[in-house]
Amino acid sequence: MYTIKTYNQISNRGLSRFPASDYTVSSEATEADAIMLRSHKLSIDEVGSSRAVARAGAGTNNVPVADCTERGVVVFNTPGANANAVKELVLCGLLLASRGIIPGIAFAQSQSHLSDHSELSKLMEQEKKRFAGSEIAGKTLGVVGLGAIGSLVAEMAIGLGMKVHGFDPALSVEAAWRLPSKVKRIENLSALVASSDFITLHLPAIDATRGLINDELFDAMRPDACLINFARDEIVQNLVWN
Numbered sequence: 437m438y439t440i441k442t443y444n445q446i447s448n449r450g451l452s453r454f455p456a457s458d459y460t461v462s463s464e465a466t467e468a469d470a471i472m473l474r475s476h477k478l479s480i481d482e483v484g485s486s487r488a489v490a491r492a493g494a495g496t497n498n499v500p501v502a503d504c505t506e507r508g509v510v511v512f513n514t515p516g517a518n519a520n521a522v523k524e525l526v527l528c529g530l531l532l533a534s535r536g537i538i539p540g541i542a543f544a545q546s547q548s549h550l551s552d553h554s555e556l557s558k559l560m561e562q563e564k565k566r567f568a569g570s571e572i573a574g575k576t577l578g579v580v581g582l583g584a585i586g587s588l589v590a591e592m593a594i595g596l597g598m599k600v601h602g603f604d605p606a607l608s609v610e611a612a613w614r615l616p617s618k619v620k621r622i623e624n625l626s627a628l629v630a631s632s633d634f635i636t637l638h639l640p641a642i643d644a645t646r647g648l649i650n651d652e653l654f655d656a657m658r659p660d661a662c663l664i665n666f667a668r669d670e671i672v673q674n675l676v677w678n
Contacts, residue, residue: 441468443476446492473498483509493518494585497641497668516584523588525666526636527596530577533634533662536567543567573597578632580625581667582607586638587614594618603628629657634664641668649673 440454440461450472454461461472470488471478480503483489489499491513504511532538543563550556577593579586582604590600594616602619604611622628625648629635635657639645649663650673657663665672 438469439465439467440470440472441465441486443471443473443478444492446472446474450492480504480507483507488512490514495640495668497670519585519588522585522638522666523592526589526664527592529636529664529666530572530593530634533664534572534575535569537569540564540567572634575599575633576601576631578603578622578628578635579619579638580604580628580635581638582615582619583611583638584614586636587611587616589636589638590619591616601628601631625653626656629653629661632661633658634662636664637667637671639667639671641670646670647673 438459440459442451442461442463451461467484468486470490471483471486472490472492474492475498477498478489478500480500483500483504486509488510489504489512491499491511493513494515494517496511496513499511501511543566544560547556547559550559573596576599577590579590579593579600579602582590582602586602586604590602593600600616600619601622602615603622603625607621622631637649639648645668648671649665663672
């Protein structure tokens with residue numbers, strides 16, 4: 437019988453893979469053979485005598501990997517498991533950034549005092565052009581990081597009629613096979629942000645990527661460009677706005 441300690445809420449679809457005849461899975465366990473978590477920032481003291489740490493997510497930045505390695509504790513993640521969910525969030529971000537959806541909702545709510553439906557309908561018809569925004573079809577999406585998530589985002593954007601530029605200095609052969617042929621690979625980050633209407637980040641938070649999006653890159657962006665970050669906040673440097 438093995439004991440697995442969980443942090444955060446883990447999907448029952450995942451937990452069902454551990455039959456009760458062989459595993460005890462509990463958030464209350466004090467001594468565990470393995471640990472399973474999502475966003476909980478794990479300390480090496482919490483690892484204790486566990487032999488393995490599993491992160492239900494793409495990165496391991498909330499796990500003390502170096503300390504675990506010294507102890508011989510195996511650390512692994514689940515890259516791609518949430519790829520489709522992130523892809524859909526990026527689509528939501530694109531639409532919210534290009535259309536006046538949120539301001540439109542706020543305006544409609546501000547008119548809740550109007551009880552006459554015909555009057556409200558007439559007002560909405562007159563004012564709707566204020567929140568039209570613009571179509572994303574024909575615009576350029578710059579995808580930074582072309583792994584499991586980035587490749588899905590690129591494919592989605594192409595399906596929506598967008599042009600897609602991609603940047604990934606560590607692109608693996610396997611990831612390259614997943615990429616749609618219409619993705620234009622850009623050799624440096626400055627060129628990508630300068631040529632994109634929208635930039636979306638799909639990178640792990642490691643030493644090489646922390647603060648990657650800095651003042652210099654913001655200066656290189658188009659004045660009306662939109663940055664979408666569903667990766668890690670540390671990738672975007674703390675900026676001083678003038």
